Amino acid sequence: MITMVRNVSRWFKVNRFMGKCTVIGVLLAFVAVACLGQLASVQLLNGKSTAQAATASRTKTVTISAKRGKILDTNGAVLAQSVERYNVVADPELAQTFVPTDCKEKTAGNCQQIDGQPVGTTGAAAVARLLAPILGMDAKELGALLSGTGQYVVLKKEVTPEVMRSIDDLGLNGCVYGELSSERLYSNGTLMGALLGGVNDEGAGVAGIEQMQNAVLTGTDGYKKYERGGEGVEIPGTVTESKDAVDGSDVELTIDANVDWYVKKVLSDAKEQYKADWAIAVVQDVQNGQILALEDTDQYEAGSDDAKLNTSRAVSQTFEPGSIGKVFSMAGMLQSGAHQLTDQFTVPGTITKNGQTFKDATQHGDEHWTLAGILEQSSNVGMVMAGENFSNEQRYEFLSKFGIGQDGLGLPGESDGVLTSAASWDGRTQNTVLFGQGYATNALQVTNAIATIANKGVKQQQSIIKSVTDANGHTEDAKTGEPTRVIDEQVASQMMNAMESSAEHYSKFAGVDGYRVAAKSGTAEVAGSDGRLTSIISDWSGIIPADNPRFVVTVVMKDPQGSYGGLTSGPVFKQISEFLMQKYEVPASTPRTDAIAVTW
Template sequence: MSNRRTSTKGFVSRSTTICLIMTLVALLCIGQLASIQLLHGRSTAQAATASRTLPVTISAQRGKILDTNGSVLAQSVERYTIVADPQAAQSFKPTACTPDTKDYCQQIDGKPIDTTGAAAVARILAPTLGMDPMELGAKLSVPGRYAVLKKDVDPEVKRAIDKLGLGGIIYGELSNERLYSNGTMIGALLGGVDVQGKGVAGIEQMENAALTGKNGYKVYQQGNGGEEIPGTLAESKDAVNGSDVALTVDSDVDWYVKKVLAEGKQKYQADWALAVVQDVPTGQIVALDDTDQIEAGGDDAKLNVAKVVNQTFEPGSIGKVVSMAGMLQSGGSQLTDKFTVPDQINKNGQVFHDAENHAADHWTLAGILQQSSNVGMVMASGNYSSEQRYDFMTKFGFGQNSGMGLPGESSGTLASPQLWDGRTKDTVLFGQGYTVNALQLTNAVATIANKGVRQQQSIIKSVTDANGHVSTPREPQPTRVVDEQVASQMSDAMESAAAQYQAFSGVDGYRIAAKSGTAEVVGADGRLSSIVSDWSGIIPADNPRFVITVVMKNPHGSFGGLTSGPVFKQIGEFLMQKYEVPTSAPRKNAIPVTW
């Protein structure tokens, strides 16, 4: 009996202790609840709101690059990279669909999901992404908070994912895929963008500031499914898309130029070919391309400069046009000056040859250009000093870049006359001893076509911002290089030079003022073992509209009039038809070329 009373007393004692402990816990809970609700309620609510409030970036779209007619050459399209938070996926529990959760619940084919974690997320997501659930589950089962599931996803797919109620686990990062419309046409010139969408080469780099927009943002509270809670938008700023940049390039013309360059390269078995088409009155570049097959936006376009922009070469006999114009402008010569020209001459111990052997011929200065005589140029230059030679070459744009700001453009090489040796001071008269690029050479001939006024070349036609405001680049004022009379006389002499190749390079119905050139250049062996053949011409000569320059390296046929000239002919015919240029008036009173 005594033992029973002892046992009962122990039980009562333990029960009392447990009751006291439970009462104490209850009091603590009540106290904590009172503290949260009465003392810290506001701060706790603020913390909860803050945890649901997220800033979201609104990405701006990169502007388009257009041709002169508004055809799209490059544009950004909305694409998304679908990203997961693996840690969140692995702790995921599907939300059953009820009237209260219908906006963010999960089910498959109208049935509840019988699994949790990464496997459940994979089963929900796989059909929308078009991926295997097992593969997707493996990507969601890795450690960490960031895993890329799929790239370049269309907006429609991203919107479908947003409706799956997987906010906070699966989300899309806007990537703005850059698309280029014309493959290899001006591919290297257009360049490309990096993974962040920044221009890193070509026009994309040159106009990056204009093309790049400004991101916006909005701050709002998210619900359990990651959706925006209506009425919780706290702050926002609209994105401003980048400006559209229109080029002066006509994509129809450039397409044709690239086509005939490829055909010419094959026909004459040249290493490469390139061409420039310039509008004479404005200085705008209508086409510029080469035979390199570089796709815009690709790795090659990001790593290489367009050959038509970067390649330099000696102009050869086309350089005689600049030298002769300088002689006339300096007042020491006239195109009617008479010379008896042998096929070689020794001047101060330096021997100069013409390309072909001939007897001593009676040529005027205009005839020296027509016959492309190196000897005649040396003979005619007695009153044309080295300083004058250099001065006019620089006035015509040699030794300096085009001023268009094209990335990677070469300025060529033109040493000062103080550095010319006893031979170079005369070889520069006929286009040797210095180098140019095709843009420089084209603008030099265009200066003659434009009545002696050198225009600033341009390739950017206009920039249109997101609000539709159109601006045009400010260009330097045109510069007069030679008098209008000198330019007219030089054009006349160039017509006579072009007539030498009428059968190969002429355009029916149109007068042409042109000059061919052939020069030795350094080959792969480091010696003067390669040939550049070029042709630059004005069409129509009587009412100049375009200058076309064609350059080939190592063509079979060598002479520019027989290789680059026929390519000029094809381009000229296309331009005259496309732009419906009136045919030429008959030529009258040509300056004599012989005496």
């Protein structure tokens, strides 16, 4: 009986075991069938799409940055250029799997260590420790960036090629790499600071010439698509698509950096000598309207935030030109037939017109001056008297023809000045415009107006861009507007004669040995910080040599000690002109023999 019970029990245990085996076998069979089915699905039904997905996950598109064009002076000296830099980029996912290799005899040249010791950790922390001393960054800050999600994070921008090579030498298995970038460098500090302007973080011009010529200077980026391996490096022969970058064009200015540097120095010295608030100077080539120097005493470094936020004072500052404006009005009188330079006037110390009284800078009794003498003596009273046959409409017409109140170079922030219509002038303004008050201009406009007289009555379009050279080396000269005749050549010659007499009036202060000068000084009251007429503008614009005009130099100063333009801005003109005559080896002048009488 006991034996039977044992046999029955053994039978049940055997069958239970066999049942379990059967169940497990069936389950394994189902799993195998499912795996085979999935394998068939992947390889036979969805093989193509799966392969494409895998390729897509390995494919990377890299931007090939175009280099921004250079800005050069007229002699080819580099004023602004973009140099090779790299943005250091990391793949956080790869960085978090990084395991450094200890440096041993077998791993020499392909290992990582810090100060001769093992890195001591793995993943993002290890990468951060290795990078920190090279990038000059905190390891914790780097570790935080590398511990994020995704496959792309910028660790540091615009590192030098030397720094990038040091990173490559670390052997970080592709989790950190460099993207080619560039940095904008300016070679002359505050020279032409706000005039050159600067670029933003994206490399686009936002001020000055950088903004004015942005479309020309900016290149077109290229790209490259390739597959990368498990360590993030490019798989050779997997480039599927690429396009070369096209660098921006180089822009050559008419500015001569050597002249501009000297002008800046002279202005800075004059500001200190005369205790002026500021000073401006322009040097222009008479024959073609090209600007050789355009400076002020502001000390903004090109590319700095100050240069980006402030416009060059030389193009933005407006002022009443004072007695320099007498040149434009008198030229209009001659051109319209209202007067000749030999016309005789008895000029008192004051005159009342339309209920308004006008006076000269110095007190005097009745003087016998010709029209040329009125300019030589810079008489406001004489100009009002001469204006009798010169209508308001003619006064406005000739100021406009000479370029007053009009755009010059088209630079960002350049002021057009203010010249209201003749119909809006009150009883005083219609006469003050005869001697350079009642309207506002800038140094560029004054310079070109005087250059028009020097150029035999023909006004050139001013220019500061000389040429553009594209990435293929093709150079194209900049286009300028057509010249326009403002006054007849004979009238221009007569005005040169009168201006030469005016310059001789200040020859002790503003004369240039060996060279004849035709010029006019100006002094005008302007509003001070209190809004009242408590400030002085002192200016001087001169042509040298007068017998064979080459250059016009204009100098403007605010509140200099000495006030009168001939005594402050005149000596600055003298210094700049002496430099120009020497640099360009201009032949000395012939003696003057045809001076028009200034008295009678």
